[in-house]
Amino acid sequence: MSPATPPHPxxxxxxxxxTYRPQVDLLQQVIEGVQSQVGRLLVFDNGTQDEKLDAYFVQLQRTSEVVIERSPGNIGLAAAMNRAAEHARIHGFNHLLLLDQDSLPDPDMVATLKAALEQLQRSGPVAAVGPQFRDRRTGYIAPFIRVAFPSSQKLNGGPGQQVRCDFLISSGSLIPLESFDRVGPMDEGLFIDNVDLEWCFRARHRGFSLFGICDAQMRHSIGDALRPSRIVAGGIKIHSPVRLYYITRNRVLLYGRKETPAVWIAQDIPRLILKFFGTLLFLKPRAAYFRSMARGLRDALRGTTGPMGPS
Known part of the structure; x- marks a missing residue:
């Protein structure tokens, strides 16, 4: 499709x-990029207190048909997704597209995902399809993943290809609401990290397929920061101590769930151990990282879920 040709919504x-504490200029680009591609655009803000964002939302409501919902506090990513699915269902939509506040879709991304989804559904139940994304900071094209041991298969695919995979990141995922209802809602106990991973494992366990659509493109970034690396493709993703609490806790929680593939657990335990010691060796403040990760491990072993409480 030519960039000059507007896609059919x-x-x-x-x-x-x-959204949660978004960069307003970037959020505006995301909204402008997706609004014309869909039947309705909902912005769900997770308790951000920011005067610049307040002013932008006021202007947005005056000049567009974007629907804005603002939670008084941060209810977590999973809960926000579930509220969005409920909103879509109530208003008669059949599909839900999930986007992060920094994910910039190509002009034909939604139409390309929708066409691929309809084709794939003729062959069996599909939980979701997702775009191939390029890191906004480095240009690195993230592969789709099939879980294997001792390491997963990383599949880049190519033009026209539809890659069967074991999980998709939530941002950019197009989910039929019928599939969402059959797989079940996002796990709100996980709060923010690994929510998409758990849902995809549950979908695969229940007989649904997941596909990466190479012709659907999106720019996105993972991690709070990125450190260049000659060893790790795409660079090393740097997370805050709070995020590492959730990453540690939630991955260990997934080890005990029947829907989680045993082969993923076998390869992830060594990865988590390396991440623990690598973080302590190379990132500062070391004490803050150690406390967060140790607390995440402790809470996982206790079965603690939900938002991180006071220490």
Whole structure:
């Protein structure tokens, strides 16, 4: 499709952009990039207190048909996704598109995902399809993943390819609401990290397929920061101590769930151990990282879920 040719919108798709302390200029680009591609755009803000964002939302409501929902506090990513699915269902939409506040879709991303989804559904139940994304900071094209041991298969695919995979990141995922209802809602106990991983494992366990659509493109970034690396493709993703609490806790929680593939657990335990010691060796403040990760491990072993409480 030529960049000058506007794509046909998908009127039965409701998109949600979930925000938490967003960069307003970038959020505006995301909204402008997706609004014309879908039947409705919902912005769900997770308790951000920011005057610049307040002013932008006021202006947005005056000048567009974007629907804005603002939670008084941070209810977590999973809960926000579930509220968005409920909103889409109530208003008669058949599909939900999930987007992060920094995910920039190509002009034809939604139409490309929708066409691929309809084709794939003729061969069996599909939980979701997702785009191939390029890191906004480095240009690195993230592969789709099939879980294997001792390491997973990383599949880049190519033009026209639809890659069967074991999980998709939530941002950019197009989910039929019928599949969402059959797989079940996002696990709100996980709060923010690994929510997409758990849902995808549950979907695969229940007989659904997941596909990466190479012709659907999106720019996105993972991690709070990125450190260049000659060893790790795409660089090393740097997370805050709070995020590492959730990453540690939630991955260990997944080890005990029947839907989680045993082969993923076998390869992830060594990875988590390396991440623990690598973080302590190379990132500062070491004490803050150690406390967060140790607390995440302790809470996982206790079965603690939900938002991180006071220490």
């Amino acid at each position: 998908a009127p039965d798709v409701c998109a949600v952009v979930i």
